[in-house]
Amino acid sequence: MAEERTKTAEWTLSEEQLQLLSSEESCADFLFAAKWPDGFRCAHCGHLHAYKITTRRLPLFECSSCHYQESLIANTIFEGSRSDLRKWFHALLIVSHTTCGINAVQLSEAIGVTYKTAWLMLHKIRYAMSKADAGTMLSGIVRINSASYGHPHNPSVNRHIQEQPLLVGASLNAEGEPVYVKIKRVPDEHLQGKVLKPIGSQHFIEQYVEPKTDDLESITARFSSRRFQRLLSIAKKAGQWINTAYHGIGPKHLQAYLNEYCCRLNLDFQGGAIFRYLTQLCAAAAPITYPQLIRFPTTS
Numbered sequence: 001m002a003e004e005r006t007k008t009a010e011w012t013l014s015e016e017q018l019q020l021l022s023s024e025e026s027c028a029d030f031l032f033a034a035k036w037p038d039g040f041r042c043a044h045c046g047h048l049h050a051y052k053i054t055t056r057r058l059p060l061f062e063c064s065s066c067h068y069q070e071s072l073i074a075n076t077i078f079e080g081s082r083s084d085l086r087k088w089f090h091a092l093l094i095v096s097h098t099t100c101g102i103n104a105v106q107l108s109e110a111i112g113v114t115y116k117t118a119w120l121m122l123h124k125i126r127y128a129m130s131k132a133d134a135g136t137m138l139s140g141i142v143r144i145n146s147a148s149y150g151h152p153h154n155p156s157v158n159r160h161i162q163e164q165p166l167l168v169g170a171s172l173n174a175e176g177e178p179v180y181v182k183i184k185r186v187p188d189e190h191l192q193g194k195v196l197k198p199i200g201s202q203h204f205i206e207q208y209v210e211p212k213t214d215d216l217e218s219i220t221a222r223f224s225s226r227r228f229q230r231l232l233s234i235a236k237k238a239g240q241w242i243n244t245a246y247h248g249i250g251p252k253h254l255q256a257y258l259n260e261y262c263c264r265l266n267l268d269f270q271g272g273a274i275f276r277y278l279t280q281l282c283a284a285a286a287p288i289t290y291p292q293l294i295r296f297p298t299t300s
């Protein structure tokens with residue numbers, strides 16, 4: 001009960017945030033600034049001026065040169081959603097203001113939507129986070145370590161059914177502190193039991209590390225004395241965070257939750273304002289539908 005109260009308090013919004021949520025227009029203005037931070041730019045011809053057409057629920061922008069019309073939510077994760085922007089922004093504010101994560105049951109109660117709508121909103125937000133992460137490579141001083149999610153105290157070489165081997169990699173600053181972290185599920189084809197094949201770390205390096213990086217070390221032996229304890233501790237905390245907020249996650253959507261954890265952590269390292277940044281990510285990520293999220297879950 002005490003925990004429930006703490007969480008509710010954490011989701012309490014400031015006057016300024018309540019003001020933002022007070023109308024669809026104020027949310028639309030905020031989204032405009034996130035989508036076009038340097039002002040309108042026509043997606044068709046690049047022209048910088050548009051007429052605003054306000055006869056619909058959400059404004060439509062018509063390029064004054066080529067007359068191409070683009071709605072505010074076109075080409076964003078909000079496209080095709082039946083929820084109004086106020087619900088979306090309420091969800092984004094709550095996601096931004098809780099460090100412990102929020103699950104779909106809690107979100108549906110907090111903003112007054114169905115469980116399915118809340119689930120979809122959270123997955124779309126994670127999708128936007130994953131897209132942003134895909135555009136950032138580890139670079140500079142890079143360290144990688146194997147880790148695991150789900151059943152960490154299994155000393156056997158055989159993989160427990162709930163155990164998911166991971167690779168955690170980080171860019172470090174000169175003091176050896178992580179400044180950007182990625183935690184990725186190891187695909188089954190890169191495993192022998194739960195032991196990583198050499199191709200596993202090769203694949204991680206090819207996919208997630210800047211090619212010119214020359215200060216790179218990867219430790220995959222489970223009992224090596226050279227393991228990077230800081231990285232192991234981050235992977236352990238990610239697992240605890242997922243289990244606390246979401247009560248454990250199966251392999252299908254695990255990567256999306258790991259990306260959410262890393263996105264929050266990386267923003268924390270940078271001291272960024274998470275709400276504004278999240279809105280920008282959501283405005284920059286292409287639309288995705290429920291069937292697509294189910295059929296093609298995030299894998300990287």
Ligand SMILES: [Zn+2]
Nearest residue numbers: 042045063066
């Ligand atoms: Zn145009």
